[in-house]
Each structure stands twice: as structure tokens, then as C-alpha cells.
Amino acid sequence: MTGLDRITPPQFNGVENINLIHPERKELDNGAKMFIFNSGEQELVRIEFIFSNLRFDPAKPLLNVAVNTMLNDGTTTMTAAQIADKIDFYGAFLQFDYGSDSSQVTLYTLTKHLNATLPVVKEVITDSIFPEKELATYKRNQQQKLQVSLQKNDFVARRLFNQAIFGDTIYGIAAQAEDFQSLNREDMLQHFKQMYQPGNCTIIIAGKAGAEVIAAVTNTFEDDWNNQTSKGDTTQPEVKSASEHFIYKEKADALQSAIRVGTPFVKKSHPDFAGLQVLNTVLGGYFGSRLMSNIREDKGYTYGIGSGMASFKNAGSFFIASEVGADVCKAALTEVEKEINLLKTEVIPDEELSLVRNFMLGSLLGSLENVMSHADKFKNIYFSGLDYDYYDRYAETVKNITAAELKALANKYYDFENFYKVVVGKY
16 A cells, blocks of 8 residues: 655646536516526525616615515515515525615525415515504614614724715715604605516526426516516716715724725726736735735734725725724824835735635635526626626636736726725724
8 A cells, every 4th residue: 555645745736717607598578587597406496586776866865775675574465474484484595685786585495395485575576565663663773783883993984985985876875864764665665666677677596497497487477577667767876986085083982993995996897807806816805915914914903904896887996994903003004005005016926926816716616616606606797797708808817917917007006195095993
């Protein structure tokens, strides 16, 4: 028997190809679009109903989120408890998610229970009534949660940053207690009828989704679900960033200061986006990043710091976020500026760049563990107006972008002088 070789490291194999499952496409007679990802052995399916949010109204800023959150609080024939009981009885799960661009209702269920669970979902997205009692509870709970959150410096810093970057839009919204109080049932019902229509719905099915599953969804959501005459406006106002670039909210007793630094940025559809993701990963996009190595490991100013890129339908941002000791807040910002300037003046060493490439490609592959994650990758491009070649270009860029090209991107996009800087705590 040959002994184990504990000296020679295993051979490293780079990522060659990324094979993504492509969906079957179908459109229902009422205009709802359907995408089907049929794969897997388990008799399990996830069905997402995704609706584009209606145009943001600063006078009524919470309608999109409040309507989505309260969809399961009652219909004409069922109370919130009855909806929950019917779904729970079949071991299914109903989830409601609100995002800046869209709101969705997601059903997880065994395929054999589809005919029992789908009618419940249909009733929720066609006949929700937002009962006054539940609305009063929602307002009270949300106001209390907001009061608690406003005590947290990182929460306040994120709000102030988003307001500065995205202005008076759905991306910059910062709810106030009085906004919850002004919610009323009539506005919510009107919003619901305009938004939750088949013409504004994308249905994504992932799992063991054969002909019977497709037929069940089609039969349930094609019949008796029609578009209203008053179609909701899903365009969004133009983003206008603040003129003030330094925002400081003092908290005299703060032990830590929350900092958020960044700028309006390109979206996923921009040709530089993939290269900027590589640059961002070097700077603050993973645990071994430069910001972590300097500000956490070397200086000990924080438990964690990172940078990221947010890409929405109508806007984007680049940001660096951390909570640091209040007494080292200025020093931490100085180190952030230093790391940004190093990327603009020095090329990234080959060894570091190789590590980042492998991390990014490994993360992409690691995020494809089942058919539902393939559906998520599809959503990522579909709602950004992109095709599957986005992932090919992304992989090519990660593999081949040079240190000189990354330095050029840093000089083009990283202007620390003109970044927005938000500090909450002591400065």
C-alpha cells in the first residue's frame, strides 16, 4: 500500500466553463411571462411571482413595501391565520419579499400539493383586502422597529448615504414614523389593483417542473386573472444626488462610529462593470481584501470593513462600510483613502490578483449548487435587460483583466475627493 504524499500540494485546476441551465419560456394569455427551470430529483418546486414596483411617490413613500408585506394578512374569504394554516397543512412555505425594483411572492411546495396550495397563492395576489385591524398592527409594529433601528449607527449611516446618493427616489427612501401613520387602506387597495396584474407579473418556476406542474400553474393563473383597465406606472423618477458630500450626524456618547463612503456608480449593463467587480474584490470584497488587511488586521480599528457595488434597474452605487472605534474614525477614513490611492498609483501584484481571480470564479461556481440558484442567476440578468453572455463576459474578464487595466479603472472611477462620506457617531 502506497503511503499518502503529504508534501506535494494537490494540483490546482482553474475554472474553465460555467454551464448554466436555460429556462423554457412561455407567455400566458393574460400577458404573464413564465420561465421554467426543470431539474432535480426531489418532488419539490419553487414558484416566484415577481411584480415591478409602481412609480415612487414621495408623498406616499411606503405603498410598495406596505402592500407587499401585508399581502398575506387577509382576503375576502380567508383571514391571515387561515392563509397560514392552509399553507402549513401541506408542509409548504409562502414568502413575501420586497426589493427596490420589484416585489415578489414565493411558494415552496411539494409538487403533489400544488393543486391545494396554488389557489391560496392566487387568492393572495388577486384578492387581498388589507383589513383595518391588521393595518393598525402593521403601522404600530413598523414604527416600533424603526425607533429601535434608529438607535443603531450603521442603520442611520446607510439611510443617510442612500438619501445622499439616490435622492428622493425608491432607492433613497428613508421612512419616518409619520409615513407609516399616513398609510391608509384605500390607497393600498388602489396600489394593489394597479400593480398585482398579470401584465406586470413574471412567474419563475424552479425544481422538478414537468408538464403537470406547468399545467397546474397555467390553469390556475391564466383563468379568471385579468388585467385591470388602470395599468400602473412602473417607471421611476430620475435620480438626483445631494450637493453636500460630507454628512455628519453626531452622537456624543457613541463608542463606535459608523462610516459609509462611496459614489453613484455604473450598473450591471455597463461594459466596465465586471472589471470594477474585480477591483472592488481586491479593495474590500472578500475577507482577505486590502481594507480588511489594513484596517482590521493591521490597525485593529474595526471588526469588519468591506466594499460593494449595488446595481438596480435605474441606478447604481459603490460603497465602503464599517463601524470603527469612535476615537479612530478620522484615522480609519485616512487609511481608506490611502488604500484607494494605492490602487490608482501601483499595479496589483500577480499573486494577489491570482488569488482574487480564483476566489471570484470559485464563488460563482459555488453559488450554483441547485436548480433554484440557476434560476437566481437568470433573474440577475433578465431584470437588468441582459442575456446569458453576461456570464461569459464576466468570467473572461475575471480570468484575463490585467493589473494595468485595473489601475486604469481605479483612476477612472475612484475619486476619493468627490466621494460621499457619511459619519454617524463621533468624528
